[in-house]
Amino acid sequence: MDHPNSVSFNTPSAVDSIYTSRDVNLRKGDWYQCVKDTAGGFESTFTARDKTRHALKRRILAHAFSERALREYEARIKALSTRWVNCLAAEARDREGSVDFAAWANYIIFDILGDLCYGKDFGLIHSTKNRYVTKLLPRTTRSWYMLGYHPWTHLLRYLLFKTPLRTSLGRIVVRDNSRFRDFCVASLRERIKVEKTPDKESSFSQDMFHHLLKARDPETGEGFSIGDLGAESVLLMIAGTHTTSVAIAAIVFYLARNVDKLNKVAAEIRTAFPSTEDMNYRELAALPFLRACISESLRLCPPTAGHLQRETLSAGAEIEGFLYPPGTNVGGLGVCITAQSASLVRTG
Ligand code: HEM
Numbered sequence: 353m354d355h356p357n358s359v360s361f362n363t364p365s366a367v368d369s370i371y372t373s374r375d376v377n378l379r380k381g382d383w384y385q386c387v388k389d390t391a392g393g394f395e396s397t398f399t400a401r402d403k404t405r406h407a408l409k410r411r412i413l414a415h416a417f418s419e420r421a422l423r424e425y426e427a428r429i430k431a432l433s434t435r436w437v438n439c440l441a442a443e444a445r446d447r448e449g450s451v452d453f454a455a456w457a458n459y460i461i462f463d464i465l466g467d468l469c470y471g472k473d474f475g476l477i478h479s480t481k482n483r484y485v486t487k488l489l490p491r492t493t494r495s496w497y498m499l500g501y502h503p504w505t506h507l508l509r510y511l512l513f514k515t516p517l518r519t520s521l522g523r524i525v526v527r528d529n530s531r532f533r534d535f536c537v538a539s540l541r542e543r544i545k546v547e548k549t550p551d552k553e554s555s556f557s558q559d560m561f562h563h564l565l566k567a568r569d570p571e572t573g574e575g576f577s578i579g580d581l582g583a584e585s586v587l588l589m590i591a592g593t594h595t596t597s598v599a600i601a602a603i604v605f606y607l608a609r610n611v612d613k614l615n616k617v618a619a620e621i622r623t624a625f626p627s628t629e630d631m632n633y634r635e636l637a638a639l640p641f642l643r644a645c646i647s648e649s650l651r652l653c654p655p656t657a658g659h660l661q662r663e664t665l666s667a668g669a670e671i672e673g674f675l676y677p678p679g680t681n682v683g684g685l686g687v688c689i690t691a692q693s694a695s696l697v698r699t700g
Contacts, residue, residue, distance in 0.1 A: 356680070357681060358680070358682075360685060360688070361672065361682065362691075362692055363689070363692065364692070365672065366671055367689055370671060370684065371662075376669055377664060377666075377667055378663060378669050379665060380406070380661070381401075381661030381681045381683070382500070382661070382663065384398070384401055385401060386496060386505060389513050390495060390496060390513075390529050391586065392530075394579055394582060395580070396409070396580075396584050397410055397584065398587045398591065408571075408574065411570065411571065412568070413567075413584065415564060415566075415567035416560035416561075416564050418563075421558075430631070432460065432467060434628070435477060435478075439477045440456055455483075457604075458476070458594075459476035459477050460476075460477060461600070462482070463475070463477050465588065465589055467559070468559055469539070470561055471546070471559040472539055482535075485532065485535050486593075488535075490594070492528050492590070493657070495526060495529060496658075497657065497658055499512075532589075535589075540585040543559075544561075544581075560588065564581060564584060594655070596655070599653075602653035605649075606652065620640075620641045621642060652690070654686030654687050654689075659681075659683040660684065660686075661681050661683045662682055663679065663682075664676045664678050664679065664682065665678060669682070
């Protein structure tokens with residue numbers, strides 16, 4: 353090969369061409385196949401590389417994120433957040449003001465996702481029993497990056513997942529992935545049982561899997577198979593938890609170190625709402641300084657690691673004025689893109 357097979361971009365215009373343009377001749381790269389291999393070969397929306405299959409999965413998944421569904425989730429998020437704030441305050445009192453906030457950000461997000469996905473209380477906020485799952489996630493994603501970006505990735509994946517090594521070394525490499533998957537799939541199985549014997553009073557009726565178990569693609573009438581649902585279960589728990597907990601921890605970290613900004617954002621929120629009961633997503637999202645604090649924290653500390661690899665298809669793809677031949681991996685690394693001055697927007 354006389355050209356590089358992987359090119360990294362750090363400009364906002366390249367990000368637009370690679371990730372948002374519908375016409376661009378790209379699909380998800382081989383790294384997503386590696387993620388699928390470590391998940392026992394089950395494919396989720398995240399790992400679907402074929403564009404038609406990915407679009408179909410996205411259309412089905414969209415049922416769990418409709419405006420109506422999101423409105424239903426809001427009250428549940430609020431109730432859990434109130435419980436979290438009370439427990440966090442008690443923990444801070446017990447520990448003379450010092451708490452591991454990154455861990456507590458994980459507890460609230462896992463509890464929220466448990467409730468929103470399966471209508472289940474994982475109870476991480478008030479019990480240590482399930483807290484181990486938060487530690488499995490970084491180890492799971494680390495194995496994706498180590499294997500997926502290894503120069504011998506194909507050989508290693510072949511040896512680990514397609515030869516007798518899969519029951520020894522292969523199993524060790526994906527041990528944390530498997531434990532995390534077992535946790536999510538067990539929650540899904542319980543959820544399916546409940547769906548079959550619905551209780552009108554139960555919060556189960558409004559969660560994501562209530563929508564996903566019934567959802568059909570409006571174009572093809574196809575739904576998710578049980579295998580697909582298991583893969584989506586793991587995807588939602590991974591995509592929704594670690595990203596959001598990193599974001600929350602980063603926002604609090606930067607505000608704690610910039611007390612003038614902390615006071616300003618607190619004043620903005622307190623002026624907008626007479627009490628916490630009056631807070632709602634729509635009005636919170638419209639507060640300019642709060643939004644600026646969130647955006648700036650996401651810029652300084654982007655929660656997604658890695659390259660978000662895309663592969664050029666036949667005929668190649670043009671990015672930033674250059675034509676990249678078929679089979680080239682292109683992408684942008686969050687932390688490099690957001691460090692560029694071109695990513696900065698003054699909000700006043
Ligand atoms: C601050 C929080 C979040 C950030 C920064 C974030 C970021 C991202 C990014 C960059 C991707 C694209 C990954 C890729 O193409 O490789 C992605 C995909 C995805 N995210 Fe999030 N996310 C966040 C929260 C959530 C939440 C709360 C959920 C759901 C509960 C969620 C569900 C998904 C799903 C389902 C995908 C896969 C979409 C696809 O492949 O078509 N994310 N997220």
